[in-house]
Amino acid sequence: MRLERIGLQAFRGFPTAVDLVLAGDVILICGENGSGKTSITEALEWALFGTVVRRTRSKTQGEYRGWDWLRSAHAAESLPTFAEVVVIDDAGHRHTIRRTLLGKEAVLTIDGKRAENVQALGLRTEDMFRPFLGQCEIQAVIDSEQKDRWEQMSSLLGFGEFGAARQRLQRLRSDSDREERVVSAREISSRAIQPLTPAGEDPLALAPSELRKRASRFLGIADTESWQTILQAAESQLRELYARNLRPPSLEALVVGTPEIRSHVLRADIVAKLVVAETALHRAWHRENAFASFVSEGLALLDAATPSSCPFCGEESLTGQRLDVLRDTASRTPPKPDDHRDELRSIAFSGLGGPGPLNSDIASRLLEGLPEGPDRSSLGELLREQADLEVSRRRLVGLVEGLCAATSGAHRGAADDQGMLSLADQICDIVAQIGSSHAAVRGGADALSASLAARFTSLSEAEQKKLAGLQTAKTLAENSATIEAAWRIHELQEDLGRLVQLLEGAEKKRMAESLRRLGEDIASYYDELNPGHHIKITGVTVRDTRWRQAALEATSFGRPINPVTTFSEAEGNCLGLSLYFSQRVDRNAQWKMILLDDPVQSMDEGHEQSLVSLLARVARRRQLIVLSHNRRFAEAVQAQFSALPSFTRYDIERGADPQPRLVLTTGRLDDLLTYADRNANGDRVTRECCGAALRKAVERLGRDLAARRKLSLPKRLSAEQLIDRLHAEGLVDDIEVGTLHRLRRFGNRNAHEDVEADSCERGIRTGILSMRDLEHKYLGLQPSPLQLHLLGTDTEGQIAG
Amino acid sequence: MRVDQEALATGTKGRPGGDTPDTAAPLAAELESLRTKVAPGLKPLIDALASGKDPGDAWARVIREALDEA
Numbered sequence: 001m002r003l004e005r006i007g008l009q010a011f012r013g014f015p016t017a018v019d020l021v022l023a024g025d026v027i028l029i030c031g032e033n034g035s036g037k038t039s040i041t042e043a044l045e046w047a048l049f050g051t052v053v054r055r056t057r058s059k060t061q062g063e064y065r066g067w068d069w070l071r072s073a074h075a076a077e078s079l080p081t082f083a084e085v086v087v088i089d090d091a092g093h094r095h096t097i098r099r100t101l102l103g104k105e106a107v108l109t110i111d112g113k114r115a116e117n118v119q120a121l122g123l124r125t126e127d128m129f130r131p132f133l134g135q136c137e138i139q140a141v142i143d144s145e146q147k148d149r150w151e152q153m154s155s156l157l158g159f160g161e162f163g164a165a166r167q168r169l170q171r172l173r174s175d176s177d178r179e180e181r182v183v184s185a186r187e188i189s190s191r192a193i194q195p196l197t198p199a200g201e202d203p204l205a206l207a208p209s210e211l212r213k214r215a216s217r218f219l220g221i222a223d224t225e226s227w228q229t230i231l232q233a234a235e236s237q238l239r240e241l242y243a244r245n246l247r248p249p250s251l252e253a254l255v256v257g258t259p260e261i262r263s264h265v266l267r268a269d270i271v272a273k274l275v276v277a278e279t280a281l282h283r284a285w286h287r288e289n290a291f292a293s294f295v296s297e298g299l300a301l302l303d304a305a306t307p308s309s310c311p312f313c314g315e316e317s318l319t320g321q322r323l324d325v326l327r328d329t330a331s332r333t334p335p336k337p338d339d340h341r342d343e344l345r346s347i348a349f350s351g352l353g354g355p356g357p358l359n360s361d362i363a364s365r366l367l368e369g370l371p372e373g374p375d376r377s378s379l380g381e382l383l384r385e386q387a388d389l390e391v392s393r394r395r396l397v398g399l400v401e402g403l404c405a406a407t408s409g410a411h412r413g414a415a416d417d418q419g420m421l422s423l424a425d426q427i428c429d430i431v432a433q434i435g436s437s438h439a440a441v442r443g444g445a446d447a448l449s450a451s452l453a454a455r456f457t458s459l460s461e462a463e464q465k466k467l468a469g470l471q472t473a474k475t476l477a478e479n480s481a482t483i484e485a486a487w488r489i490h491e492l493q494e495d496l497g498r499l500v501q502l503l504e505g506a507e508k509k510r511m512a513e514s515l516r517r518l519g520e521d522i523a524s525y526y527d528e529l530n531p532g533h534h535i536k537i538t539g540v541t542v543r544d545t546r547w548r549q550a551a552l553e554a555t556s557f558g559r560p561i562n563p564v565t566t567f568s569e570a571e572g573n574c575l576g577l578s579l580y581f582s583q584r585v586d587r588n589a590q591w592k593m594i595l596l597d598d599p600v601q602s603m604d605e606g607h608e609q610s611l612v613s614l615l616a617r618v619a620r621r622r623q624l625i626v627l628s629h630n631r632r633f634a635e636a637v638q639a640q641f642s643a644l645p646s647f648t649r650y651d652i653e654r655g656a657d658p659q660p661r662l663v664l665t666t667g668r669l670d671d672l673l674t675y676a677d678r679n680a681n682g683d684r685v686t687r688e689c690c691g692a693a694l695r696k697a698v699e700r701l702g703r704d705l706a707a708r709r710k711l712s713l714p715k716r717l718s719a720e721q722l723i724d725r726l727h728a729e730g731l732v733d734d735i736e737v738g739t740l741h742r743l744r745r746f747g748n749r750n751a752h753e754d755v756e757a758d759s760c761e762r763g764i765r766t767g768i769l770s771m772r773d774l775e776h777k778y779l780g781l782q783p784s785p786l787q788l789h790l791l792g793t794d795t796e797g798q799i800a801g
Numbered sequence: 802m803r804v805d806q807e808a809l810a811t812g813t814k815g816r817p818g819g820d821t822p823d824t825a826a827p828l829a830a831e832l833e834s835l836r837t838k839v840a841p842g843l844k845p846l847i848d849a850l851a852s853g854k855d856p857g858d859a860w861a862r863v864i865r866e867a868l869d870e871a
Contacts (some may be wrong), residue, residue: 161828165850172860181868488867495840496860499847502838506831514827 001123002592002623003044004094004675005086005689010075012039015658017079019689021696023671024648026619026641029627030634031652036660037627041134041597043083046070047099048118049125050106053134066104074658086686087121090592095121096686112683123590128156131588132595132625133580143564146549153540153550156583157514162507166500173496182489189486192479195472208480208487215473231477235368238470241463242369251452254366255445256359264351265435271340271347272427275403278340279417279424341404344427348400352434353393356386357442366452375451382444389437396430399423508542515540515550518582522552525578529610535571537563537578569602577611581618593623600633612636638666646671661718664696669704669775672697673768680764690764695719695747697771698740702726705778719744736774743767 009017013036020029020040031037042052046067055064063069071081081101088094097118099108108115117125144152154160176182186204193203196214212230216223219233363383370376403423476483519539526537538553538560552575554563563575577599585594594615600608608630615624615637624641628634641647649666664672676690676697702722706713709731713722723744727737746767832851839847845859 158827162831165828168856169846172857176860176864179864182864185868485868489864492840492842492863492867495843496846499835499839499843502835503831506835507827510827510831 001087001089001121001590003085003625004088005084006040006044006047007084007086007689008039008043008082010072010079010081011043011083012036012070012072013660014039015072015074015076015079017688018659018662019692020650020662021672021675021689021693022623022625022648023675024646024668025623026637026644026647027623027625028634028637028641028647028649028666029625029652030631030649031627031629031660032654033629035629035652035654037629037652038134038597041132041595041627042070044085044132044595045130045134046106047083047085047097048123049130050099050108050117053137057137067101067106068104071101072658089121097121126152126155128152128583129588129590131584131591131593132597133577133584133599134597137576146551149552150542150548150550153515153518153583154511156587157511157518159507159511159514162503162511166503166507169496169500169503173493173500176489176493182486185482185486185489188479189483192472192475192483195468204486204490208484211476211483212480215476218469218473227477227480230473230480234470234474234477238467238474239369241467241470242366242371251362251366251449251456253359254362254452255357255442255449256355261352261438261442262435264347265431265438268344268347268352268431269428271344272424272431274340275344275424276421279420344400345404348397352396352431356389357438357445358382358386360386375448375455378444378448378451382441382448385437385441385444389434389441392430392434392437396427396434399427399430403427512542515542518587521582521586522575522578525581525614526574528614529574529577529607530571531610535561535563535567537575570604570607573599573601573603574607581614585618585622592621593625594619595625595627597627598629599626600628600630605632608633608636612640616640642666664699665703669697669700669771669779672700673771676764677768680761680768687760687764691747693747694743694764694767694771698723698744698747701771701774701778702740705731708779719747732778736777739770739774743770 003022005019005021007017007019008014013034020027029037029040042054046052052070055061058064075081082098084096084098086094086096095111097108097110099106108117110118110120119125123129154163190203193206193211196206196211197203212225212227213223215230215234216225219230219237221229221233225233360383363379367376367379367383370379403420516539519537519541523537523539526535527533535554535556538555541551541553542549552563554561554566556566563571567575577596580596581594600611603611612633615626619641626634626637628637638647638649646668647666648664648668648671651663651665653661653663655661672693676693679686679690682690699719699722702719703713705726706722709729711726711729711731713725717725720741723732723737723740726732726740727734732740746763829851832847836844836847842863845863846856849856849859
């Protein structure tokens with residue numbers, strides 16, 4: 001990538017528009033302090049990267065809010081502020097990058113389309129990839145923190161990818177620790193392995209193969225056996241243990257559940273029947289709106305019933321209690337049918353919802369070890385009955401919930417009450433069923449427990465250990481697939497950690513090598529700028545313990561010194577340039593250019609000469625742009641490079657007007673005309689630049705002609721004055737002076753504001769031909785191939801056809 | 802000042818290693834050499850990194866496969 005043009009308008013020191021055609025290989029831009037040189041480099045930086053070093057490095061960031069400070073104080077209100085750069089990529093394609101100020105913000109377009117940044121063109125935007133060195137940057141590149149310098153060098157040398165990859169992999173590893181399925185697999189594995197793990201150690205640190213070996217050894221089988229074999233062996237040995245009439249330690253806990261279940265059954269039955277009675281009362285109240293008489297009638301009806309049996313179910317023992325409850329209820333306020341809803345729910349969930357009389361876990365495990373016989377049959381039967389009991393309990397809960405839902409309405413109709421009565425009846429039935437089932441299971445469980453207790457003898461301590469070991473082996477085998485999965489994930493994570501370490505090691509090794517070479521290059525450049533100096537740069541050092549920090553090291557008369565704290569301003573200047581050349585030029589593959597803004601600063605003449613020689617060496621195959629206020633250095637650069645055909649020099653002159661004048665003092669006429677020819681069909685701004693190139697070509701022709709005829713001209717001479725002077729001296733005839741003035745005027749921006757694009761392009765091309773003619777006539781140069789083609793001749797000068 | 806015609810003619814004598822920047826994709830080269838050093842299960846991650854993609858999908862797949870065998 002190299003530059004072809006920089007254009008700016010209402011930007012910093014330029015109130016109106018200015019264009020620099022940078023078609024040459026070496027461009028020198030000279031101007032006194034404050035003439036606007038840095039405005040040009042800032043326009044370039046802002047257009048390309050959206051930043052300006054002046055702001056980035058400033059310690060008073062508050063002064064630089066927004067971008068409107070870039071606007072020239074003298075700009076007309078109608079003129080928008082923009083900076084525009086035309087670049088040519090390695091494939092020869094041109095791209096126009098333009099950043100325009102809108103209010104305080106900037107808008108970037110690339111080839112007329114909005115863009116976020118120049119990465120769309122494959123350009124990196126970090127400091128280290130910027131091909132220019134601003135005058136306020138020279139010292140700053142030295143003063144970087146070692147950590148920042150390492151980061152910048154790492155990015156420049158292509159190691160940024162290492163860090164990004166490493167961090168991404170580390171994040172993947174830590175994220176997988178939180179994944180739900182991974183957490184669950186680890187919990188299951190951890191619980192299963194825990195009995196084998198010494199206190200304080202991680203159960204998951206034991207590999208499944210080791211667990212399998214331990215379980216196999218414990219079971220006395222070959223340690224190459226599968227988990228399936230281990231499971232079968234553990235179950236078999238458990239059965240053997242029980243078959244030896246050994247009392248299982250859990251036998252005491254076989255029978256559970258409260259024996260007071262009957263009182264809950266009774267209370268549930270009463271409450272359900274109260275619901276029935278209350279519902280009947282509720283209906284009656286609605287029917288007669290006379291609650292008291294209904295209660296009286298209801299009580300009379302109950303009193304009239306046979307006192308020894310319940311009027312509802314015929315159960316004798318409950319009749320008296322029910323009557324008492326009804327009398328009690330009737331003596332209170334008129335019944336609200338919802339009163340017993342919560343109580344019924346409480347009984348269904350708590351009183352009747354507790355565990356069954358048999359501990360299902362213990363009973364199931366016991367069943368596996370019990371030999372065939374009456375106890376085993378009885379235990380199986382009890383387990384089935386308890387399962388039925390669980391079903392009844394769930395059904396009771398469903399019915400109670402249905403009843404509660406039915407009573408929750410603000411006012412119930414007769415149909416609702418009928419549904420409630422049906423539910424209450426069903427509740428009564430199921431409660432009675434639960435009561436009897438519970439009693440049956442309880443009785444059976446007590447009997448079985450007593451029978452087993454009588455049959456078994458207690459386990460010895462060794463047998464208890466054996467039992468625990470067998471149960472652990474069985475649990476491991478049952479969860480072996482999950483344990484294996486948890487271990488595979490553990491191994492994958494360990495592998496990922498090793499990959500991260502390998503990457504880090506490789507990064508460290510490669511980076512150290514690259515930094516060593518970089519250090520040698522910095523030292524080489526420094527030596528070239530300071531030949532024979534007592535200070536030597538010894539390189540860039542990365543310490544093992546703080547390897548992400550890069551230290552610049554140097555010696556003075558062989559003794560180590562810290563260049564950051566020791567160097568004089570001029571030495572620092574040389575080091576800054578050495579860093580720039582070795583990093584941003586030599587290792588910056590995306591830019592084929594060098595741009596230095598006032599690079600000599602406090603250097604003496606010897607250092608200036610060294611820099612010019614260095615530039616002559618490194619500028620080959622690269623575009624070199626140097627801006628300087630230092631007349632001596634500028635003349636040295638001109639003396640060095642003026643022999644090149646594509647050397648261009650612009651002088652920036654400041655007069656009474658706020659807009660500086662940009663004068664082309666040295667440069668190739670051919671470059672300017674080639675630029676105009678190539679861009680004549682561009683957009684309006686580009687066409688204006690072509691016009692400006694033609695105007696500069698007129699100046700170039702005039703000065704070249706004056707030089708050839710040994711006519712001395714003052715430096716500060718406008719194009720108009722130049723043409724008139726040439727005419728007055730008889731160097732151009734009466735006809736050509738008119739042509740030159742016409743071409744000069746064509747270079748004014750307002751000359752083709754209202755001109756159609758086609759006619760403007762024709763005007764540019766006609767102007768180019770005119771200039772070629774004048775070049776041929778006055779400077780004696782051969783016509784260009786384009787001109788020959790248009791004149792109908794081939795390159796050998798023969799008339800075609 | 803003397804015009805360094807020799808420098809103009811021969812161009813840069815160059816830093817050690819010449820003009821070629823030593824930034825030729827070191828990560829890609831390193832990943833290629835790591836391919837044989839890491840566990841086979843991580844090769845999809847290496848492939849993703851080498852082709853400039855996010856290795857997250859490859860890692861999620863590896864973890865899922867490990868769990869699915871449970």
